[in-house]
Amino acid sequence: MSRGNDEASAMWRSVRRVLLAGICLLFLALFLLWRIDNPRVESLRMALMDRLLPSFEFTISPVTTLTRIISEYETLDRVYEQNRELRRELQRMKGWREAALQLEEKNARLRALNNVRLSPRIGFITGEVLADSGSPFRQSALLNIGRIDGVADGSAAVDGLGLVGRVSGVGERTARIILLTDINSRVPAVVQPSGQRALITGNNTSAPLLEFVEDVEDVRPGDRIVTSGDGGIFPADLLVGTVALDRAGRLRARLAADYGSLEFIRVLRQTPTEAIPGTGELIGPPAPPGLRPQAGAGRDETAEAAE
């Protein structure tokens, strides 16, 4: 009997070895496929998250809320001094609010005088952060809004204050946001008073690098950074943050968005600007009435003259 058992276990062991080799090959093939045909595998990944996460939402949200409550309870003992600080700040803000209201009024008056037509308003849709990437190597967040809510790949994502990142991967009910701090994130931007163009390059730290600045002399710490709208993916003039210098003397962006407490993220729904096809036609002087047949000839003459 022990002999039979031995044979059976030897057979089982060889079957297991074949299985192990098969799984290893499968994993290797998957990795190669991921490397070669990245979009397809990523969309598969997105579909999986789309299927999986909403069903776990009821477990994820209470735990998240609980942990937040605990961490906020720790700051409860500082509530008194925080309150005083906030009151002082509120006082100062009231002054600013007054100034802003007056400016807004003045602005509206001037606009009315100028008959300015602003670009169409950008709509947005707000989603709740379901999950982060779960890995120290990637900086991304998963929202509970997706294609059925009108989220499109590549849209800008902002919190109340500044740019957070970009939609990369949309499922039916979920969407992944690549944060500005992710190593794959590149956003064209303008440094405000000087108008210098730059690229905000994420590098897994909370302050992304500012690269390809033409005149570093013109950029000073504290300058405002806004998106430039180059490339047509982001709308222009979204606040990103302010310029800071790190110890090595490199320019970095101190982000305006509060990454410490990202709970709700807005995804902008931008209608693409209309393209103007071709150039306009030449407009000649109005033809006198009764000379309709010659009008075409006249236009030809002007065309020749223009040439």
Place this chain on the structure above:
Amino acid sequence: MSARAPSPLQMLLFAAIAVAVILVQLLPLQLRAEHMVHPDLLLALAAAWAVRQPENLPLLLVAPILLLADLIQDRPVGLWALISLLLLEGMSAQREALRNRPFPFEWAAFTALLALGLIGQSVVLALALVERPAGGITVQLFATTAAVYPVVALVLHYVLRVRAPKPAERSRRLGRVA
């Protein structure tokens, strides 16, 4: 019998803990880039389990879980799952030797295999021209995962009672076979 009979209950326990670990790491508690690097808890758990009760860690259970973790945690698909699987095989192949020695030997074996695995991952990613983050995070991941291994082993032993067969049990078994 070459080993204890596998127990479906223990397999279920492993699967449940593994899924819970994956989900906990997904919680959006810290979206800042510079928070502490989480240890790869799933790997430490599976490795400790593979030394103690490999019969309750069948390939067809652990491989899909590793792949799932890869897919969910936004890593290159399949690579870390492959390395983890090889590491688990390495641990379980030496289990007899490790069980007969004090725990630090087991810890050292895990740490060495983990270092090999992380180096292997970096090399493959470099060969495949995948953009890699600065080495600091990998080193931190190595340190935290190595540090968490004894804790996982303690929890497995005292809380979940996932233990290797006792020496007496084994010698009796050996006697019967011989």
